[in-house]
Amino acid sequence: MTSLLELLDAYDDVILRYRSVMEKELASLQSEGALDESLVEAKQAIVKELDIRLRELRAARESSAYVDPELKGRFDQVQHTFMQVIKLDREVEKAYLNRGSGGEGLADRRGGRDWAAARRHYGMPHGGDR
Numbered sequence: 001m002t003s004l005l006e007l008l009d010a011y012d013d014v015i016l017r018y019r020s021v022m023e024k025e026l027a028s029l030q031s032e033g034a035l036d037e038s039l040v041e042a043k044q045a046i047v048k049e050l051d052i053r054l055r056e057l058r059a060a061r062e063s064s065a066y067v068d069p070e071l072k073g074r075f076d077q078v079q080h081t082f083m084q085v086i087k088l089d090r091e092v093e094k095a096y097l098n099r100g101s102g103g104e105g106l107a108d109r110r111g112g113r114d115w116a117a118a119r120r121h122y123g124m125p126h127g128g129d130r
Contacts (some may be wrong), residue, residue, distance in 0.1 A: 004060050004071055011053040012078045018046045019085045022092055029095035 025039040 004057070004064060005074060007053070007057050008071070008074050008078055011050070011057055012081060014046060014049050014053050015078065015081050015085055018043065019081070019088060020048065021046060022085065022088050024097050026088065026092050026095055029092065029099060040102075 021039055021042045024036070026126065028036050028039065
């Protein structure tokens with residue numbers, strides 16, 4: 001059986017790969033050049049892997065009655081990295097929404113936001129304007 005520490009390390013590795021892809025995606029968006037669709041595909045694949053790793057962590061945590069204090073410190077470190085990734089994800093989202101209306105961005109003709117395009121990009125179900 002895999003230890004909690006090994007699972008945390010694997011989860012952290014996936015988070016770091018996700019952050020790297022998002023940093024590249026943000027740089028691509030800010031450069032006003034063509035968007036690299038492979039980054040979006042890579043991000044979607046990593047999200048699936050994150051979900052798997054999170055389920056493994058939850059299952060291991062539920063089966064463990066005792067958590068080593070050192071493990072708590074490692075968990076806090078991984079959680080901090082994850083929070084940085086969430087902030088970066090918001091920056092990427094803003095970059096998509098603020099990108100010009102030159103056909104690649106998500107701005108609509110009225111100068112507002114194309115929320116439908118944003119939902120499609122993030123794989124969200126169709127809804128109202130927001």
